[in-house]
Amino acid sequence: MTTPEPGDPAPRPPGTPAPPEPAAVVQAEARLPTDDERRLHPWSWLFVLLASVRQLIVPLGALVVFGGRSEDSWQLIGAGVVVAMLALASIWRYFTYRYRIDGDSLLVRSGVFERSLRQVPFSRIHNVALHQTLLHRVFGVAEVKLESAGGTRPEAQMRVLKLADALALERVIRHRGHAATDAAPEVSPSTAGDGETLLSLGMGEIVRLGLISNRGMVVVAAAFALAWQVFPERRMLGLFRDFWRDAFGYVGQFNGGWLATAASVALFVLLVLALIRAFSVVLAIVRYHGFRLSQHGRRLTVERGLLTRVRASVPRRRIQAWTLRESVLHRAFGRRSLDIDTATSQVDPNQEKPLQELAPVATPAACDALVNHVLRDAAWPPAGWSPLHRRAWMRLLLGDIVFGVAAIAVATWHFGSWGLLALLWLPWAWLVARGHAARAGYAIDGRLVAVREGWWSRRWRFAELDKVQALELRRSPLDRHFGMASVWVDTAGAGAMSGALRIRHLPLDEARRLHARIAGEVARRPLRW
Known part of the structure; x- marks a missing residue:
């Protein structure tokens, strides 16, 4: 049973007839009939082959380059044999891969020598990602990935489906995945088609984004x-x-x-x-050409891309944390960026998640309105921010000086007396430390815990209390010297760039009280994925 979100429809009592399904879902299920096994697109073997060759492009390229001489022709023959074997494996995979919709689950039958039958409940699917390269668009197909929280690979990856079938499968998962939680239908007739548009970027906004980004x-x-x-x-x-x-x-x-x-x-x-x-x-x-953020019931969907089209969706309840960013160039254009962390599987931890940028660029008012729309009954931005320790700027400056002195010593040793020009960095470090400490702070209420930091480049990071997974009180040697401590709040899905929600450089007693308060709030409510 999934905990209903504030503002969502009440669960349907047992024995009550289910409401009629939206027309778009009925059409999707008619296109993908249940209890019938279906194959992938007839050209799916070609895309599987291209994906395999792409992984071996370096050794195959070396064989072609260094095998051009007649006496080394066996290398070219070897490369041809490898490609032929990959082609046969791809064709055989097409004939052995089946999928069908069985009630509230997707059954996937696959395997060449070792056959497997994988059952994926729709209620466990966190993200549905549709990927279309230029070649996909020429053939009118799309690659589909179904992801859940955790794991090292997608629950199911289909290379490839006809685009209409991929969209129909997405609608069925969206509808039945929510129906499996005994809650009201996720999709209403008014939002079953293209959904409600929350944000779209025109060419002017995309040009601003390009000027802002690096x-x-x-x-x-x-x-x-x-x-x-x-x-x-x-x-x-x-x-x-x-x-x-x-x-x-x-x-x-x-x-x-x-x-x-x-x-x-x-x-x-x-x-x-x-x-x-x-x-x-x-x-x-x-x-970001054609960027559009839409809402289909309780699921958010992002579409973007000029040559490669990407369509990814995730339920609102799967959002673990939020990050607002504002650089100097953002402020010059009056814009911000809004990112989210979601708990989804990912093969490569350094690879960008399909749905991470909820608003690549938007006005501050639009970002705040988007947060309040998705996080219903939450108050953003907070009414007040609690400051850091009164000597936090000294702690920040001292930490920078430790690394700065080492850099100045290296520059002086390498460039001689010219390296002393690096001392001009110290006034700037003092200014940044004072500005950061004066502006940084944290806020907590019955729904959210938030932190803001930065002066030159600013960042707000916040999460719902019932998404908190771990809590830690930290003190470095410098923190102990200044009588400070930091509270680290960890959520699922945090990437390498976002990291934990860190409330740093608080007075020790205040940090302990904050740690106890958050721990008490988290203990009173269940963890919501």
Whole structure:
């Protein structure tokens, strides 16, 4: 039995006739009849083959490159044999893979030599992800992943289904998964189709997102690192030396002196930054084109992508924690970003979850309204924030100085007296520490526990109390010296970038009281996944 969320319809009493199913669900079940085993799309073997070849692209490429000579033709033959075997395995997988809908579960029959029958209850499916690359769209198909909390792989992965069948399966899971909890139907006739749109991004917002983000810089840095590994180090240094000499030689022809040289360097830096931002805008358009966040009953669905279309959905109750981000560029454009943590399986912990960015970019008012819409009966933002320890800025500054002194020593040893210029970093560190300590704080009420931090780049992180899984009181040596402590609140689904909800640098007695209060609140209510 799943605990109903505040504001959801009351459970249906036993013996009460079930309400009529929405027309969209009836059509979906008519397209995917129950008790009938179905195969994947006839071209599914091709996509399985391409996925297998993609994993072996490096060794196969090496065989092709180094097997071009006649005396090494056996290497090319070996590569052909490998591809042929993969093709046969993919075709055999198509003939041995079956699925059918059985009541409130999905039955998947698969296996080449070792046959297996896997039963996946709809009520345990947390995320339904539809993935469409450009090739998928050409064939009119989609890859479907069904994920649950925990685990190292999806509960079921279908490569591939016809797009209409994939959407029909998503509707059936959405409806029957909620019906299995004995609660009211998740989908109403008004929301059974495209759902209620909560947020959509036009081209103007996507361009703003590209200007705000640093994705272009990440790609440029990766390309530079790859070039440095591929080309000899001397050649790379020679290219930079020749470019620098030619550029400044051209500027020196105008006899402008050091002022013209400084202006040229500044212009060159601005040009590079402009190109990086332009690249970020292009990446944002490719990734977020047609972004739409919609609600289907108690399930949130995100669709996005220009070349590769991604459609992912998750029940509201599966959201474990929320993160609001606001960088300097966010504030310049009057925008914020809203991310969520969900407890879903993931093969690669470094891989981005299908539904993580609830609002890649939106106004602060839109982000707050979205939080209050999904977290019904919650008050966001909190009415008041409790401050940190009065000497928290000293604790922050001292922690930065420990690493700063080491960096200054290394710079001085490497660059001589010029390395002392790194001392100019200390006033900035003092300013950041004072600003962070003055603005940071925490808030807790009967529904949420929240923390805000940062001054230059700001972040708000919060979670429902009944989603808390672990609680910890921490004290480092510096914390003990200043009479401070930190409270770490952990939830399921926290990624490497988000981490635990940390309320740091509180007075020791206050940290103990907060720890006891949260522990008491959590003990009185069941854990909701």
